[in-house]
Amino acid sequence: MDTFTPTWNELITQYRSGDVEIDPAYQRAFRWSYDQQTTYIESLLLNIPTPPVFLAEKPNGTFEVIDGLQRFSTMVKFFAAEIFDDEATPSEDASVENNIRVPSILADAPILGGLQGISRATLPDTLVRTLRYSRVQVILLKKESSSIARYNVFTRLNRAGTTLSNQEIRNCSARLFESNFADRLNAIGNDSVVRTALGLSSKEASSMGAQENVLRLIAFGNFSPPTKSIEDFLDEVMYQAAGGDFDFSEDMETKIRKTFELLAEACPRGEAFKFYRGDRFQGAFSPNLFDIVACGVFKNLAKCKKKGTEAVRMRIEQLHGQAKTLELTGAGSNTRAKMMGRVAFGKSWFSF
Incomplete structure (x- = not known):
């Protein structure tokens, strides 16, 4: 395994270029509510440590998320307007809460006041930069890792507090x-x-x-x-x-x-x-x-x-x-x- 700490901006750039897949077949769907998404974004703004993201290298050299889909999807959804070519209108409707192509509208945050109703388009630029350049620990399973190793990593990660x-x-x-x-x-x-x-x-x-x-x-x-x-x-x-x-x-x-x-x-x-x-x-x-x-x-x-x-x-x-x-x-x-x-x-x- 390798460990590194890229910025979310780097990971999102890799996602946009197709080098990182966040919804491989064995992963569950994006389920976080707007409240959960907001709490994660607030943690990044406050520089509160967050769990690592686990990636697995595929035979073609690209990567897939084996743990951290909810966090990764939250960031993609927040920056959706920059990532996806088709335009989507932000909405608080529950039907788009987990549609990563629809930009997020934040909910009331536990600590920071004033985030409710905020989106990427209305968040102050200084805070947008704070999110972009927040670092996240990434643990990478190299493509040489066996299927058995990946099986055990995924199972053990998801048996703890899941x-x-x-x-x-x-x-x-x-x-x-x-x-x-x-x-x-x-x-x-x-x-x-x-x-x-x-x-x-x-x-x-x-x-x-x-x-x-x-x-x-x-x-x-x-x-x-x-x-x-x-x-x-x-x-x-x-x-x-x-x-x-x-x-x-x-x-x-x-x-x-x-x-x-x-x-x-x-x-x-x-x-x-x-x-x-x-x-x-x-x-x-x-x-x-x-x-x-x-x-x-x-x-x-x-x-x-x-x-x-x-x-x-x-x-x-x-x-x-x-x-x-x-x-x-x-x-x-x-x-x-x-x-x-x-x-x-x-x-x-x-x-x-």
Whole structure:
């Protein structure tokens, strides 16, 4: 790694010339609110230290941002009128809050008074120069760095105080490999049939909950967890699949899709992964039930299809009357033994 401290003016010039990419496929979108953008700009004006920006050198000698997209985008948006050829009118409308081609209008700042309603066009020249020549620490991963190194850097950076979900981090990290696994996983998770079968809340769905559960099925359908940490287990499976150490074949993808198709037909409101109480399914999505039901159907797909959706639904309902179900989904269910127990029980239960 190399470390240097360019000015924001230098970085923006590199961005404008196409030498720095701030939205590689594995990065999340620009999400900062005007309040957050204003706070960052205020920090630069006050010379308050800010976190470094991590860049990765690409094979062609250009660079991509692997951490610091929000800060970089904030500066590009503030100087948008100078960067982009097409003219855009500043607006406080929420629809343009994260459009980097629309120049920022600052919000009320925590320390400096008078920034509210200010844009690049109305900020005093002395303060504009202060922003331009503010320095930022840049940590550069040279192009000789391995994909493994980039994967670990991105994952560790974004696991500390992040608002990203664990699956968003996995998906972003996996894109550092020259692999389409993350795209395939994303496509399966976005499939309407898969989402119907899972019945996730809007919050869970928006943070890649569907993709995480597809990955969970791939993981438990092909591996045994080495520890009780489900997150470490899913990280490792994502890493192996993206890195090419695990072959996620077309046949396996088809089998997973057909598993969710069968479950969506049998339980079209996500009931398969909710507890059955008082003669009805109720409550939130249960990952523990997912391990039993999804893995059980996946491992017995041919038998389940032959029995039909009504038989599968009845088998799901009957599952809740079993003492084994309570044992494996109740208190202390996150041990390695119980995780493996759920998969084994599901395989046995849906073998009919």
